[in-house]
Amino acid sequence: MFNKIKVIAFDADDTLWINETYFREAEEEFAKLISKYETKNKIDQELFKTEIKNLVHYGYGVKGFVLSMVECALELSNYKIPQKTIEKIINIGKDMLQKPVEVLEGVEEVLEHLQEKYKLIVATKGDLLDQERKLEKSNLLKYFHHIEVMSDKKEKDYTKLINHLDIQPSEFLMIGNSLKSDVLPLLEIGASAIHIPFHTTWIHEEVSKEEQQNADYATLTNIKEVLSLI
Known part of the structure; x- marks a missing residue:
C-alpha cells in the first residue's frame, strides 16, 4: 500500500x-x-x-x-x-x-526511523509565528526537509503542495489526527493517509459517518504503530 x-x-x-x-x-x-x-x-x-x-x-x-x-x-x-x-x-x-510544547509519546522515535528512508515534511494549519515557535521549542526541526504552514487543508491546497514538492500524489503520505483535514482530502487526490485520532477534536474537524464510507485509510491508536505499517 x-x-x-x-x-x-x-x-x-x-x-x-x-x-x-x-x-x-x-x-x-x-x-x-x-x-x-x-x-x-x-x-x-x-x-x-x-x-x-x-x-x-x-x-x-x-x-x-x-x-x-x-x-x-x-x-x-x-x-x-x-x-x-x-x-x-x-x-x-x-x-x-506561551504554553510549553509537549511532544506526544513516540513522535521522535518515529521521525528518527523514517528520516533514513523518506523525505519528511510538516504540513499544518495555524498561525505562522506560533507554529514556528512550537517547532523550534519541540526540538523536532532537524527531522524535517520542509515546513508548510497552510491557510487551509483542502484538495487544492494539497495539490499545490505536492506540485511544489515535484512528486506524484501516489508518492505522498499524510499522517494526522483530523479526518477532515489530514485524511479525506488526500484520498480525493490519489495520495495516501494515516489517521491517528487525538482524544480531543475541534467540532469543526469532525466528519459524518457517510463522509467516511468507502474511504481507504489506516487508523492507528499510537504514532509508533506507523513503523510496523510502512
Whole structure:
C-alpha cells in the first residue's frame, strides 16, 4: 500500500504535540469570564459560530481565536463588557502562545526511523509565528526537509503542495489526527493517509459517518504503530 511513498507529511497540532487541549481550557476560562451574560452552553455555541464566521478573515490559530472571543464577548454582553474583562480575554490568548510544547509519546522515535528512508515534511494549519515557535521549542526541526504552514487543508491546497514538492500524489503520505483535514482530502487526490485520532477534536474537524464510507485509510491508536505499517 505504501511502497511508492517518497514524502511523508505530518500534521503538527495534536499529531506531533498537544494543542487542542489548550483551546478547550481557554474556552472554559472564557465562559467563566462572561458567565454573567449567558449560560455556558450558549457561550460555547456562540463562540464556535463566531470562530467559523471569522475563519475567512483570520484563518486558523490562536490570534484569530482571541479576536473571535472578544467579538463574541461584546455581542453577548450587548457591548457592555468591561475593558478589564477584554484585557483578561486577550491575556488568555497570550498565555496560550506561551504554553510549553509537549511532544506526544513516540513522535521522535518515529521521525528518527523514517528520516533514513523518506523525505519528511510538516504540513499544518495555524498561525505562522506560533507554529514556528512550537517547532523550534519541540526540538523536532532537524527531522524535517520542509515546513508548510497552510491557510487551509483542502484538495487544492494539497495539490499545490505536492506540485511544489515535484512528486506524484501516489508518492505522498499524510499522517494526522483530523479526518477532515489530514485524511479525506488526500484520498480525493490519489495520495495516501494515516489517521491517528487525538482524544480531543475541534467540532469543526469532525466528519459524518457517510463522509467516511468507502474511504481507504489506516487508523492507528499510537504514532509508533506507523513503523510496523510502512
